[in-house]
Amino acid sequence: MRGSNQRPVLAAEIHIVRFLRQGGYATHYANYPKRFHMVGLLVCNYKNAKTVFFDLITLQFYTLNRSKSSPLVVVVLPHGKRWSLRAARIEFHLDYPFSRPNGLCPLYLRPVLAHFMGKEITSRAEDYSQWYLDLVKKADLAENSDVRGCMVIKPYGYSVWEKMQQGLDQMFKDTGHTNAYFPLFVPKSMFEAEEKNAEGFAKECAIVTHYRLKSDPAQKGKLMVDPEARLEEELVVRPTSEAIIWSTYKKWIQSYRDLPILINQWANVVRWEMRTRLFLRTAEFLWQEGHTAHATRAEAVAETEQMLHVYADFAENFMALPVYKGRKSESERFPGAVDTYCIEAMMQDGKALQAGTSHFLGQNFADAFDVQFTSKEGKLEKVWGTSWGVSTRLMGALIMAHSDDDGLILPPKLAPIHVVIVPIFKNEEELARISEKVNGLVKDLRARGLSVKFDNRDTHKPGFKFAEYEMRGVPVRLAIGPRDLENGTVEMARRDTKEKKVVKLGDVAALIRPLLDEIQQNMYQRALNFRNEMTTRVDSYEQMKHVLDTKGGFVLAHWDGTAQTEAAIKEETKATIRCIPLDASEEKGVCVYSGQPSVQRVLFARAY
RNA sequence: CGGGGUGUAGCGUAGCCCGGUAUCGCGCUUGGUUUGGGACCAAGAGAUCGUCAGUUCGAAUCUGGCCACCCCGACCA
Missing domain, CATH: 3.30.110.30 (C-terminal domain of ProRS)
Incomplete structure (x- = not known):
């Protein structure tokens, strides 16, 4: 991070340096190496009237002067550090501090502190891709693992993925498909059978060449690949499963009575990508791949189109994500396919994201694996195929389409938690009184099929919890405190618009479901408007x-x-x-x- | 594979030019005061300074090799 980003000297910077030369904190400043520039300064009366000084190099802040008589806050941003919008706000105020040292309120400072204390994420306007990475991490969705290019999907992120799986899986079942599982490894000779497909993926395949390790005689406690355990034939770690599946279908298909075969599998695949990004492109990822075999061309084409519509339907109704449906040009086509259909979505930064593909394979794999059947008329014919898939990339689409600078925004249909209830209490007795009311509410909401979390931890303050659940995109938040107890009310807040209102405790249970529907609808409409505008x-x-x-x-x-x-x-x-x-x-x-x-x-x- | 950069506590980092086992913050632990939008105060725990070798009485710091990661290209969606 330390670095070489050059940026123009601000006019304000000159003021500051002049200011420092005239006394004040010049001595502190002087302690720092010359290669760092002071580029920002803010004077204000912070709440506790103490001086906070940002380390020029690390952007960390610490107390310099605890004297309450010195209500001065100095914010210093080093040359070459990553800039934030919050920092830019300080620049905006740089004209003021010297003339009215007490005029600026801590409001502007607190976000700055929060940001650099790691509690906030980069804003979209400032750096969209950094925002995305911050969000994925802070919302507890996933993190980079120690394995290059591979990610760890954390429990909360996986819960969202599970919701997607459930929705899709039901749709696959409803269209007559069943799940099965095929191996991770594909013998090289099998993999190369369909030439175009093999060629298309060749550059990004992981290969297993050995099946045993042994202790390294040269280094105690270390292992080495046993050179004597070389495989006769290398195994390709599947980048996609057409090869293994079609070589299996060959055995399953003899007659037109064996068709169609409508199979889906939930699996992981590996594509050795050069540059990876959490969810959007990782070396290993999770997906589903449907593989179907048909007696006629028309039937296979219909299947391909049907699944495209299933994907579009899922994107729009579950993810609240409008998509364009279409066909790929030849150069963008899936290797081995005759025709590739896709859904394309628009992200908030104006870039498109391919969210799902459905391929009409023609007879290419039947040719490659010699899959034939005897038709009603007694003629030997080649089988027609399709394949279609969506991956954990959808997580990336979901995030980038809807979320804001405060974190994730989840459509209710994919939210692991629909409603979070945050109690506001001073002591145990108060919490007990609140819990009593809340328990009934929780029961009621669960009976209505909603997923509810009552966060009664006493280790965190309400404000912290508010921010945390906003970061995680929980669609509805209820807050209930002593004031509500007295009035028989509860504060209801929705994540998508940040609106809050106070409602009667007795009414709230009945209000949630319609509100969730409205949020789902609103998110779709918002994304649709944006997409159309773009x-x-x-x-x-x-x-x-x-x-x-x-x-x-x-x-x-x-x-x-x-x-x-x-x-x-x-x-x-x-x-x-x-x-x-x-x-x-x-x-x-x-x-x-x-x-x-x-x-x-x-x-x-x-x-x- | 080309160009650039970086490895110090769970995270972000200071120290390196000019050698004397390490700075600060976040986070964590404990105690107290707090609790309607990311609390405060105090005390504490936590690091074989990427790795191997060399120079030296002494290496985070100097020298050389190796490894890893990041950024910009190239490749790919």
Whole structure:
């Protein structure tokens, strides 16, 4: 972190240095190495009227002067440190401190302290990707593990994933699929059978070459790979399971009576990525992969489309995430597929995210693995296939689509906790009185099928809990204290809008379900409005570049359908064809790049 | 694989130029006062300074090798 980020000297900086030279804290400042600049200073009367000094280098603060007569707070930001919006707010006030030392209130300081004490996350405006990483960590969703590129999904994060699994799994079952499990390892010869598929994943495969370790004679207590335990044939750790599954299907399919096969598996896969980001791209990730086999082309195509709609349905109704459905261009197609369908979502920073794919495999895998069946007419025919999947990447989509600077915002249908109840109490007796009321409420809410948490820990203050559950995205919070006890009320707060209102204790149970529905709806509407706002129709290349550079988001533009044009646009703008929308009306036009005729607009965007 | 950077307590770090086993904060523990939006005060625990070797009476600090990680490219979604 220590570093080389250069930034322009602020006008305020000059004031400060001058100020310091005139006395004050110049001596303290002088103790620090010259290579660090003092770039911010704030004078205010902090609550306890003590002096806090930020270490120039580490941005840590500590008390310099405990004298209550010196109500001075000095905030110093070092040269080259990561900036925050909060810090920027201080800059804004730099014109003031010297003229009115007591004029600034601690309100501006407290967020700064909180931020640097690790209690806050980076704001979206300041650094979107840092915000994302902070959020994932602070909301207790996941963390980096000691294994490069692999993450630990923490209990809270996994609970959300489980909710997704439940929703999807039910939808798969409802469309006639059953779950099964196939091995993690795929023999290399089997893996390479479908050439395009193998080629597409070859560069990111982990390979098992040995099956035994032994103690290292050269280093006591250390192990080494036993060179004598080399596998006859290497095993590929599955990056996807078409190979192993189709080689199995071959054994299962003889007659048209054996079809269709509609199988899904929940599994982990490994793709050795160069650069990883929590949830969005990790070397190992969790997903589901559906693999179906059909007697006819039409049936397989219908399955592919059906599952695309299942995904879109899930995204919209569970994740509150509107998506565009479409087909991939040839260059973006899944290796080994004849056609790839996808759903594309818009993130708050204007970048697109592919949230799910469904592939029509044609007879490619039937060819590769020689999977044939005898039809009703007694003819030997090749099987048609599909595969479709969504992964823990959906977690990334969920986070980046909805959350704010205070943390995660979860749609009620995926929230592990629907309602958290925070008691406000001074002593045990008061807590007991509150608990009595709350216990009845909890029972009532649970009877209504809601997941409720009563956080009666006495080790944390209410304010801390408020912030914590906001960070975790719990949709509804109820707070109940002595005042409420007296009035028979409870404070009800919703996470999506931060609205709070006081309602009658007796009414609250009946209010929650409708409120959750409203939150779910509101989140979808908000995301939809944003997505629509971030979708721009353009009719020239100039306009397209301008929109991509200034506004971002999706761009609907005419394309001549050639890979060359697609590649050129990608090269020049970094934007790719996200999909050829399914529901777009035909519209004659000319390609924004080449001027060649085009029959419909396609969706471009910079993407994750 | 190219260019740059960094390894010191669970986390973030100071110290390194100019050698004398280590700074500060968060967090943690204990006690007290607190509790309607991230409490305060006090006391305490916690580090073989990435690793191996060299120089030296003495190495976090100087020298060399190795390892790991991060950032920017390249690759990939």
